[in-house]
Amino acid sequence: MTVSKYVVVGAGLAGAATAWQLASQGHEVTILERSVPANHAGSSHGSARIFRYAYPEDFYTRLVVESKVGWDELARLSGKQLITPTGAVDYGSTRQPERLASVLAANGVEHELLSADEARSRWSQIAFDTNVLWHPGAGVIDAETTVTAMVDLAVAEGAQLETGWEVSALRPSGKAYTVHSADGRQLEAENIIVSAGGWLPDLLGNLSLPEAFLAQVPRIHVRQEQAYHFPYKDGSPEPAENWPTFIHKREGIQTYGLPGGRDAEWRGQKVAEYNGGKILPSASAQDGRIDPANRQRVIDYVKEYLPGLVPEPYAETTCLFTNTPTEDFIIDKAENITVVSPCSGHGAKFAPLIGQFAADLATGAAPVPEEFRVGVRSQPATH
Incomplete structure (x- = not known):
């Protein structure tokens, strides 16, 4: 059975960004994508997403400023225009x-x-x-080109990309996890980052997450x-x-x-x-x-x-x-499973930073903002 140190489930903007960050730090990474990166059934396809700084909350504007540093680095490394100024x-x-x-x-x-x-x-x-x-x-963000750029950089750093690999469940296996696919394939991993977007509701109950954690996950x-x-x-x-x-x-x-x-x-x-x-x-x-x-x-x-x-x-x-009800992201970890970010229609602009947060949380390098931990925010959003 194939074994990987880190497995990233989903190759949309958040998953691709996480894989890029992990691979660039020298970690062994496998990306499992149910179709192909930035496919049209998901949320990260096409060439038109808004990049903006304007938020009524200081928290998110500060994060956009921080995220722009990652966008500039990604553009430099890929040699591609990812944001068209308007x-x-x-x-x-x-x-x-x-x-x-x-x-x-x-x-x-x-x-x-x-x-x-x-x-x-x-x-x-x-x-x-x-x-x-x-x-x-x-x-305006070119989402599809951004995903491709991040996946290409991750692969260049040694990451493995598996397409047509639809994850159906995770099961504990000693100190690791066995990842099961819908067609019966299996893969063993020490750490899992789940960035499944709109498929997360189908997966949540099959991820072997602790009940106490699941009870705190906001309604999606x-x-x-x-x-x-x-x-x-x-x-x-x-x-x-x-x-x-x-x-x-x-x-x-x-x-x-x-x-x-x-x-x-x-x-x-x-x-x-x-x-x-x-x-x-x-x-x-x-x-x-x-x-x-x-x-x-x-x-x-x-x-x-x-x-x-x-x-x-x-x-x-x-x-x-x-x-999520507050439109805040989810980036949180239970045991060695990191759940990343239903992005509430405004997450594309934060992609490089979401990847950095998720990678740091998965590796233990740094915490994430409390606002992204499950069960923390409860007020309606004004984003």
């Missing part, structure tokens, strides 16, 4: 741009507060309805989100770099958008409702179907608030958000 605007009656600005100021992040009229004079393609926070350091909701690509109007600012990413938050609803990049053939904006999709028991229940009511709400939103777009989507897709 800047970001935040606005809306419940987005609190003034509060966001105070957090950015406390962390030395460049930003401006603009009136709605000032913002419209810069970005006439957006119909702002409140004051606006602008921070130019934001951008998997959502099948929906996103739509709208073409730029003739005469509107083009190309896409003239469009910032945006978060527009009103009472009871949040809409976001970003240049669609490769996913949208470089000719449109990706627009979606945040947590607007149906809740699934796990990723295995996704069906890829678009809710017509959700589509119409987003079309109506584009008509009202995005005059620079044609309000007719030319492409649409579904993807998975795996959420």
